[in-house]
Amino acid sequence: MRRPSPAAPLAPGGSSSLARAQSTTLVLIALGANLGIAISKFAAATWTGSSAMLSEAIHSLVDTSNQALLLLGLKRAARPADATHPFGYSKELYFWGFVVAVLLFSMGAGVSIYEGVHKLAAPLPLSDPHINYIVLAVAMALEGYSTYRAVGECRARHGNRRLFDALRQSKDAALFTVVLEDVAALAGLTLALLGVLASHMLGLHWADGAASVMIGLLLAFVAVFMAIEIRSLIIGEAVSQDVQRGLRAIIENEVGEDKPIRAVNELRTMHLGPEDVLLAASVDFRDNVSSQVVEATTARLERAIQTTYPVVRRLFLEAQSVAAHEAALAREAARHSVDLSALGVGNAEQNRQHSDPTGEPSEVTPPATLEKQAAVTEPVAESRANSPATGQPAQQAERRGKKAKKNRRR
CATH class of the missing domain: 3.30.70.1350 (Cation efflux protein, cytoplasmic domain)
Structure with a gap:
């Protein structure tokens, strides 16, 4: 006997509504930070000709688009159940999270690696690296604040576990996507800064292109990790x-x-x-x-x-x-x-x-025995179908089919 319970409605101040509101807030913070950073990075890359800065600008633009997709996913996942989707639309957040991973891999990583390889083939000195330093410093401050908020929320939801363990256990695609993108952004900014410093201070003009390639590889790794985790959620993960x-x-x-x-x-x-x-x-x-x-x-x-x-x-x-x-x-x-x-x-x-502490006896049939019984039952059923009593209609049909073939040949 099955008794499905209706979806348990949570109060407006309940844990579900609070968690959804916190995730939305974190996505909005990341969206605002990445949008401002992307504009400043594109301006700096255009002015100085830095390949690493251009890669970081593309990275921030992709992150901005990703946060917009996550907001769309959060909104659509909150729709109530209907006749077409009786269990609701909660999994739609996982779908949009997977789209984010695909975009990060194709656009973010792909374009960064392409730009870096192009710069490595024909390295050029930076025209005015001081602008890059200013933009990178501002970007690090904004990304640092967004990362601090996202990492703190992720660890708080999982008992202050290590960040990697918390990410693996998290079922909130919006939360761990923001965390991963923010951490990757800080690492990418560090690589871009090292590339600009090496090109400016040491005259290693190829370092700018190498930094761009490393940023692309970093984004590819993060995108693959995200895709694997979200794929598991789409298929269906159990609770802890x-x-x-x-x-x-x-x-x-x-x-x-x-x-x-x-x-x-x-x-x-x-x-x-x-x-x-x-x-x-x-x-x-x-x-x-x-x-x-x-x-x-x-x-x-x-x-x-x-x-x-x-x-x-x-x-x-x-x-x-x-x-x-x-x-x-x-x-x-x-x-x-x-x-x-x-x-x-x-x-x-x-x-x-x-x-059952009483140890009350119960008739239990081992699974292996049940499989043997099923294997024995099938031949018995087949033999009954072929017996004279039950198989007569089949034999008559076969004789009629043979007569029809002879008539067609004549």
Whole structure:
């Protein structure tokens, strides 16, 4: 029995609305900073002829376009569910984040590398490098503020973990895109400054082009990292292990000798968006509980889960015996040829023993036995179809087909 809960609405001051507002604020800050920086960099590159400065100008222009796309994604992802998209539009943010990664790789990295190679082939001295120094200093100040805000928000949401770990665990494409682009921008500005200094102070005019190539390679690396992370989110990522343990603990509060649930078979979760999680749970209710008890238990679990974890916006509970659940797992494993233990599903018998302290016996059929039974059933069904009683219509049809062929030959 499945009981889908409606999307749990969060209050205007709830964590979901607050996180979305903070992400929007960070994107707006990055958009304003990059727009001003791009204009100043293009002016400096035109005046001085610096290839590294031109690469940085292109980088900032691409970042500005990317932030505009992220704002579009945030707005479209907030649309309510409808008949065409019953689970809502939360994943649209991931789509636009992937578009950002593609643009960063193709336009940002590609153009920077092309410009750098062109400058390496014919290096020229800079006409007035002092303008580059001024623009780079202002750009570093603006990018530094944007990076400070974005990195602080990212670490705060993930318990002040290391930045790389926080980025890997983040499900907010807008947040980690801004963080990655800002960090890449600071690194790119440093490379551009080193290239200008080497060309101006040391007379190494090729250094300006080399800095441009290095900026392009940096952008390519960031773009590939972003694409890999967002691809995983588009496919569908589970919540963190801590949240999974918390969800299981809430459901196991209804497991016990005097409780309605015998065992928790399985939990599966998927992020539909940064603050939008789908939970599907399979539980084994005791045989002696009534339908009213099942409904009351389901309602209690929905309230407890959505109170503790408001991001779980959609909850599906399935009443399923341990044996039926194992049979379903065996069919799924046979169909996809996968080891379902990698999903964190485990063995249903182990789940039952872990969940039910009474150790109440239950008829459990191992998955291997179920697969053998299915293999035996198919030949039996085929032999029945070919028996004289059931196969007579097929034989008559075959004879009629042979007669028709003879008539056509005549």
